[in-house]
Every structure is written in C-alpha cells, then in structure tokens.
Amino acid sequence: MDQTNSALWFSIALLFIISVITMIGRHRTAVNPTCNRPPPPVVSGCSLIGILHTFLAKGMRAMIHDHYTQLGSVFTINFFGLKVTFLIGPEVLGHFYQGLESDISLGDVLKFAVPMFGKEVLYGVDIATRNEQTRFYVDALKPSKLRSHVGPMLHEVEDYFSKWKQQGTVDLKGELAKLLMLISSRCLIGREVREKMAKEFYTLFCQLSDNGLCLTSILFPYAPTLANYRRDKARAKLSAILIKIVRSRKSSNQVEQDMLQNLIDSKYSDNRSTTEAEVIGLILNLIFAGTHTSSAASAWTGVCLLRNERFMRAIRDEQKQIIQKYKGHINYDALMEMETLQRCIKEALRMHPPTAANFRKVHKNFVVQTKEGDEYEIPRGHIIASPIEFNSNIPHIYKDPDIYDPDRFGPGREEDKVGGKYSYTAFSGGRHACVGEAYAYMQIKIIWSHLLRNFDLKLVSPYPKTDRSKLALEPKGKIMVRYKRLAA
Numbered sequence: 001m002d003q004t005n006s007a008l009w010f011s012i013a014l015l016f017i018i019s020v021i022t023m024i025g026r027h028r029t030a031v032n033p034t035c036n037r038p039p040p041p042v043v044s045g046c047s048l049i050g051i052l053h054t055f056l057a058k059g060m061r062a063m064i065h066d067h068y069t070q071l072g073s074v075f076t077i078n079f080f081g082l083k084v085t086f087l088i089g090p091e092v093l094g095h096f097y098q099g100l101e102s103d104i105s106l107g108d109v110l111k112f113a114v115p116m117f118g119k120e121v122l123y124g125v126d127i128a129t130r131n132e133q134t135r136f137y138v139d140a141l142k143p144s145k146l147r148s149h150v151g152p153m154l155h156e157v158e159d160y161f162s163k164w165k166q167q168g169t170v171d172l173k174g175e176l177a178k179l180l181m182l183i184s185s186r187c188l189i190g191r192e193v194r195e196k197m198a199k200e201f202y203t204l205f206c207q208l209s210d211n212g213l214c215l216t217s218i219l220f221p222y223a224p225t226l227a228n229y230r231r232d233k234a235r236a237k238l239s240a241i242l243i244k245i246v247r248s249r250k251s252s253n254q255v256e257q258d259m260l261q262n263l264i265d266s267k268y269s270d271n272r273s274t275t276e277a278e279v280i281g282l283i284l285n286l287i288f289a290g291t292h293t294s295s296a297a298s299a300w301t302g303v304c305l306l307r308n309e310r311f312m313r314a315i316r317d318e319q320k321q322i323i324q325k326y327k328g329h330i331n332y333d334a335l336m337e338m339e340t341l342q343r344c345i346k347e348a349l350r351m352h353p354p355t356a357a358n359f360r361k362v363h364k365n366f367v368v369q370t371k372e373g374d375e376y377e378i379p380r381g382h383i384i385a386s387p388i389e390f391n392s393n394i395p396h397i398y399k400d401p402d403i404y405d406p407d408r409f410g411p412g413r414e415e416d417k418v419g420g421k422y423s424y425t426a427f428s429g430g431r432h433a434c435v436g437e438a439y440a441y442m443q444i445k446i447i448w449s450h451l452l453r454n455f456d457l458k459l460v461s462p463y464p465k466t467d468r469s470k471l472a473l474e475p476k477g478k479i480m481v482r483y484k485r486l487a488a
C-alpha cells in the first residue's frame with residue numbers, strides 16, 4: 001500500500017471509529033429539539049466523491065481550501081452519517097480549545113489508545129483522574145524541573161555529533177530521529193535504559209506504536225488480530241523493563257532526575273501515590289506524544305533554515321553573542337535568550353505542524369460566530385475538527401503564509417497574537433495544550449545551536465514534500481545534507 005493510500009485508510013479508519021462511537025452516543029442521548037441557530041452548511045452525497053478525489057490527489061489542505069472558499073469558515077462534511085464540522089480560523093475556535101471535557105471531549109476520539117498505554121491512565125480513566133494525571137505531566141515539565149534536563153540534553157547532543165567525521169554527507173532526518181530517541185531515553189525514561197538498552201527499548205516502542213496504530217487495531221482494538229497480539233506483546237515487554245527499574249529505584253531509595261522519577265514521586269490530591277501501572281502508562285504516553293513530533297519538528301526546522309541563508313546567518317550571529325555572554329557555557333538561561341532561533345523553529349512549525357488536525361466530539365450543542373457575523377449551532381454528536389495545518393496558513397492571519405518568515409513573530413508584527421488567541425495552534429491550546437512545548441523547544445534549540453556553531457551545512461536534496469502516512473507529519477524521504485566541521 002503506498003503512503004497516500006495508507007494515509008487515506010488511516011483517516012477513513014479514524015472516521016469509522018468516530019462514526020461508531022457517534023452512533024452509540026446517539027442511542028444514549030435524545031437529540032436536542034431546540035436549535036435556535038441554523039446548523040453549518042453541509043457537504044454530502046455526490047460531493048463526497050469529489051472530496052475523496054481532492055484529498056487523494058492534492059491532500060487535506062487543498063480539500064479544506066475548496067470548501068472554505070465556497071462555504072465559509074464553518075462547514076460540515078457528512079461522511080456516510082458521520083458529521084465532521086470543520087472550524088477554520090481563530091474566530092471560531094474558542095469553544096473548541098476552551099470547552100469543558102464534558103461538553104466537547106478529546107477522550108472519546110482516543111479510546112483506541114487505551115490498550116497501548118493501559119486502562120489505568122488518561123483515556124482509560126474518568127475525567128477527574130485524567131486531570132490529575134495531566135497535572136503530574138505539567139509539574140514534571142515546569143521550568144524549575146526543565147533546568148535539570150539541559151545538562152543531559154547537551155551531553156547527548158555533543159556526544160552524538162562528535163562521532164561525525166571532519167566532513168561528509170548524511171540523511172539529517174534519520175540522524176535527528178536517532179538523536180532524539182537517545183535524548184528521550186536519557187531525560188524521560190532514565191539512565192538505566194539509556195546506558196544499557198536504548199535500542200532494544202525503542203525497537204519495542206516502535207512495535208507498540210506501529211501495531212497500535214495500524215488500521216485493524218484502530219478499528220477493533222480488542223479483536224484477536226496479529227497486530228493487536230504484537231502490540232500487546234511489545235507492551236508487556238516494555239512494562240517488564242519499566243517495572244524492574246521502578247522497583248529497583250524504590251527498594252534502593254535511588255532518586256534520579258528524569259521524568260520517570262517525577263511520575264514515581266507524583267501524588268493525587270488525596271495523597272495517594274501513583275501505582276506501577278500508572279507510572280508505566282504515563283511514561284509510555286509521554287514518549288509517544290513527544291518523540292516523533294520533536295523529531296519531525298527538528299527536521300523541518302533544518303530544512304527551512306538550510307533553504308534560508310538570511311535566517312541561518314541571524315541565528316549564527318545570535319549564537320556568537322550568547323556564547324560570549326555565557327562564556328561558552330550553555331545553560332537554561334542562555335537557551336531562553338535564543339529568541340531568533342525560537343522564532344525560526346516556531347515558523348517551521350507554523351508551516352509544517354507535526355499534528356495535522358485536532359478532533360473533539362460534541363456532547364452539548366454550542367454556537368459559533370464567524371468573523372462575518374454569521375452564527376451556527378453545532379449539534380451534539382458532531383465531530384469537530386481544528387485543521388492545524390490549514391489554520392496556520394490562512395492569509396488574513398499570516399501575511400504571505402507560504403513564505404518562511406520567522407520575523408512575523410517578532411516585535412511590531414506578532415501575527416500570531418494580532419490574529420487572536422488561537423491563531424497559532426501547532427501545540428494545540430486551551431485545555432489540551434501540549435504540556436511538552438517548553439521541553440520540545442529546549443531540545444530542538446540545543447540541537448540546532450550546536451549544529452550551527454560547529455558545522456557548515458548544505459542541503460543537497462530537494463525541499464521535501466510532507467509524508468502523510470505517519471501520525472506525525474514529517475518530511476518525506478531522506479534529507480541529504482553535506483556537512484563540514486568549522487574551525488574551532
């Protein structure tokens with residue numbers, strides 16, 4: 001199956017599951033008869049063939065563009081009974097990102113992930129417990145804790161690139177993926193895995209996510225299929241590795257400075273400690289959420305920079321000043337001052353967000369008002385979608401959106417703020433905003449600060465297309481880069 005087809009099947013599978021959940025939901029709840037505003041315009045019937053054709057031939061962005069220009073910023077696509085309402089632009093996204101989980105839920109859409117991470121965590125537990133578990137993440141990733149990861153991240157980055165020769169050609173995407181896997185092993189899971197079994201752990205982790213996300217597993221997460229068997233086997237092996245580490249740390253009173261330790265030490269508001277199963281589910285989910293997204297983000301940042309000499313020079317100048325100020329020693333404060341680099345990463349993520357769209361299920365009708373003043377009532381039972389990739393490229397928010405221009409976030413322009421609160425959603429926003437954003441920026445900055453200070457780099461392959469066959473949208477194919485070490 002080629003990549004476009006697998007992306008299509010993945011989308012159809014996701015819609016199918018959501019459809020089934022929606023049907024079940026419909027049986028449980030009576031339809032609200034009091035609709036004061038009209039529902040959004042609907043695309044259905046024969047138009048669906050056109051939608052599928054555009055999606056296959058030109059991608060999701062083109063498909064949404066056609067309907068956005070014809071129908072405006074709120075429209076519904078009726079996929080054989082499943083109604084997906086697209087919300088385009090920050091003006092109509094307030095409730096999507098701020099609404100209560102009981103009104104619009106993310107959990108319903110992600111039920112298929114329960115066998116991957118366990119029924120003890122996140123989408124396997126009630127909302128109150130899930131909120132507490134999200135608090136554990138937030139606490140573990142707050143600035144005071146993040147400071148302790150700078151040293152280990154720097155160590156991994158320096159060690160990795162010290163193995164590059166004086167000059168050569170590499171597939172930068174592959175290199176960055178390997179490096180981020182090592183950083184995750186060290187900073188999220190800890191020393192024990194990093195030093196003895198990083199490769200084995202990640203092989204198992206890939207088996208867990210590849211099988212957990214394949215078509216049949218998404219459609220029938222509990223059916224006796226080969227993919228589900230492989231997923232569960234990989235999960236059991238990962239759990240065995242992690243349980244051993246957790247027990248060993250507890251029995252020897254060993255305390256480490258990694259995310260696993262933070263989760264072991266976390267407590268619920270009734271003072272109950274996390275169980276082993278909870279710690280394991282939470283750490284696996286964190287690796288899942290953080291590693292592929294960061295890997296795609298670092299690769300896109302590289303491609304954008306290597307094609308834009310002006311910004312690469314601006315970053316090198318900034319690096320010189322910061323290195324001088326901090327006397328050659330990069331710490332958390334130095335990273336915080338790398339504003340040009342931060343904007344360059346942010347702009348790469350605007351143009352190429354690793355997450356294409358966010359979805360929620362509507363449990364309670366709500367009204368949206370478009371920027372033209374039209375009001376629509378979105379009924380319960382609909383799936384609502386915030387297509388991040390499309391929303392990050394709207395011309396009335398971002399001037400010349402197809403041009404890589406990190407200065408659009410700089411003083412005096414701040415296009416992401418002027419356009420409204422939800423103009424920039426690469427890291428989502430509101431209730432489900434990515435808890436790992438600061439951590440992600442830290443590791444990508446450390447990588448690119450090191451590369452640009454130590455190497456002359458040239459992109460020798462063409463600007464890549466987007467690979468839509470994976471969960472995180474990444475550059476398609478290899479990114480071949482010629483490097484040469486700079487004189488010390």
Ligand code: HEM
Nearest residue numbers: 289290293294297354355358426427428432434435436440
């Ligand atoms: C450039 C890298 C990253 C991007 C673009 C990204 C993007 C996102 C997005 C869009 C969501 C929200 C999904 C939704 O609203 O439906 C999310 C959630 C999440 N992210 Fe990230 N992420 C990145 C890195 C990370 C890292 C490094 C970690 C952890 C170390 C992480 C942990 C999480 C977690 C735990 C959630 C779930 C939050 C919740 O459901 O409340 N992410 N991320």
